[in-house]
Amino acid sequence: MSLTFAPASTDSIPLHVVDEGSFSVWLEDQSAEVKTWATVSGFTAAAGQALALPAPDGSIQQALAGFGTKESRARRRFILAAAAQKLPKGTYHIASGLPADQVEVECLGWLLGGYVYDRYRSKSSAAASLVAPENIDAAKVEKMAKAEQLTRDLINTPAADMGPEALETAARDLAQTYDAACSVITGDALLDENLPMIHTVGRAADRAPRLIEIRKGTSGPKLTLVGKGVCFDTGGLNLKPGASMGIMKKDMGGAANVLGLTQMILAADLPVQLRVLIPAVENAVSGNAFRPGDVLTSRKGLTVEINNTDAEGRLVLADALALADEETPDLLISMATLTGAARVAVGPDLAPFYTDDDRDAGALTKAATDTADPVWRMPFHTPYETMIEPDIADLDNAPAGGFAGSITAALFLRRFAGNSRYMHFDIYAWSPKPAPGRSKGGTSQGIRALFTALPDMLDL
Template sequence: MSVALPDCLIAAADPDAAAAVPVLFLGPDSLEETLAGGTGMARAWVAANGFKAGAGALLTIPDETGAPAAVLFGLGKPEVRAETPSLAGKLATGLADGVYRLEGEVDDLEAAILAFALGAYRYDRYARKSARAVRLVVPEMVDAEALSRTVAAVTLVRDLVNTPANDLGPAEIADAAQKLAEAHGAACEVTVGDDLLDTNFPMIHAVGRASSSAPRLIDMTWGDAAAPKVTLVGKGVAFDTGGLNLKPGTSMALMKKDMGGAANVLGLASMIMAAKLPVRLRVLIPAVENSVAGNAFRPGDVLQSRKGLTVEIGNTDAEGRLVLADALALADEEEPDLVLDLATLTGAARVALGTDLPPFYTDDEALAAAVAEAAEATSDPLWRMPLWKPYKKLLDSKIADINHISSGGFAGSMTAALFLARFVEKAKSWAHFDIYAWCPAGKTGRPEGGEAQAIRALFKVLSDRYPPA
């Protein structure tokens, strides 16, 4: 399936590209040299505007008629550039309407164009914003197809996460998965409501049964059945009240994003299928709403799990690991080559590493190294945390096989990962990603709101391991 260029990008062969205004990337050290080759008018204009080529600084140079002849884009000092890999994202909002092309000190042309395209994203489903007509030329040497796949995937993730729960509940998450499956010729089955009990997904059912929108398990498959099996599992909690352990209002306000794991898994799946990676892809999403009603599960309950382990409920606000556990147990049964799960799972991960740097957990040293390398290469930050086995005792229960939360307030992200690890035994490799899926304040290339995390790095890992023919 070919993916079209996003509206903010145009191909070099487009007639409009011929008149594109150059955007010259330059740092403070090269500013004088660059100006020396220009006109006296340009030098005077730069001096009059006090342009010093600081990081993200923009200055439009007019021609004799007042029309833009060029745009200077400051990169700042070398040490600043290393800390702002998506600096070109500022162009999407800083440039006036028009068509532009990148020139000058562009270290990675494809990364700069990607940053621009991601910075151009706007969520306008409910409040229509004035359309902008800033477009960037994609040179022929750039892989426009790969670029478009990435932008489409990130856009899908952001749109899903930004949509409020009144318009994106468990049923709508399933609809989004089925729409994606249809677009790529994948199969998609959805198990709904009490059928979850008949098919042995008791914890997914228990977490979601109090909602007026029935819980469900989404199971999508794509690719050659004989190819290496790659399974993605995403937490699809459409909204999390905390259940009977009710969240305070300030903590509940952003819980529409608690399906960020599901959104990111769908985004990654779209990249895999569009690139036609030679894998048998499976996507599993437990889609639920953690609500309050007379039939809500309670603290102190003991739930059966698909794997057969009994689970004592320490707090109903730790529901994500319960639904993931049933989905991971299903994934594990067919002994896949690789299982990756993504979830907005713990506040402890944010305390440890903040909102921009998701931790990941795996015992596979080769996979960990590949993820770390890909995260660096794609500017999609991830940080490995240990599956510290001695902490397993923090999940001990006096009445069940395991408690789903730790007995103290320490190592919350780690103990959550250790809980999930109990449900993965047969897979050849597994990694868990505790993502935030949200940008609290707008940054270059990352508007405030829902965000794709880990999927660009993971796509690189997968495409390196399973290159398309």
């Protein structure tokens, strides 16, 4: 499976994109045969409809893709991808009708619609392929699609085959592809390097915890990415119910998204000093698992009272963020599948993010619209700091009461990001049902928007 454009060909099939409002006008200029075929086929140009128009010899002479109305397009993403799924096998090119400001993102949706997770079984990919229109940055679109493929593959892989060591292998492979440096601190060496909370969360598993680091670039602004790599989360001694454990292979979705973003940055050769930190652990249960009521000391020296071992992601991120802040990056970004509270607030499609920088928020929000990668700004509401301050330690990893769970988790992490210019994403990284351009299962959230916004955010 390769999410790429088809080579240009004189045999490619013209595809006309038509919206409902202008379809009748378009149809007036067509032959009687086309008018009849469209009418008897029930084609109305509704969003996502597709119709192949046959030539006299039975081959496809041209095809139509319904673009709906402005109102129907506002209710969904990747309209062209929905039509592509219904087109017969063949290679197509956009002949008319697709608005210039939407060509790039709709072509991206077409490519993403070809994704299939086929590690464990053979499954045919999308039959309809697309020639890249001349008025888009095809290389950029393919970079985004390739990053999405990496991210989805990592998340969709079951935890038996995607533990900390497999996540390390994926990071090493990525680094090698782009001539970046990769180093790893594993097992008890984490204690020697003063990364105690990463060690504590992962020590109960039979697969050693580790901190994975990728570096590339010696000039330009310092950009550090931190991704939560909890490869499976049982909940620890606060054991999850079975239903809640069912998709916990996705608990490394933050790390997968960071690696997808890293791939885009490296492939584009952005002029930055890139540093990537991934604490990779499995939150398991055994005799040496950490316990509710324990007090842990972090790399930063702050103590943390454990009131729920299922709030482990913020612990491993805390040590990694403290390490990142020691180099005073120009921009520090963390991504994590952190709280159910974020899902309650914004659902599975939106990527909630936190920042104190209004300029960064504006650049990201615009880029999100341009790339069909929706985000939503959440508040670092400082008055809630008291909610993460328990009686016997500096911080509480799971404040009681249930209020503002995503915000208090973000505030917890901000304590460890120090004085760095910091942005945090509390993502879901999972599509609960299939949609055009988005298969059911692992998915990226926010990384296309970030990749597009980084030049503005870092003045590149």
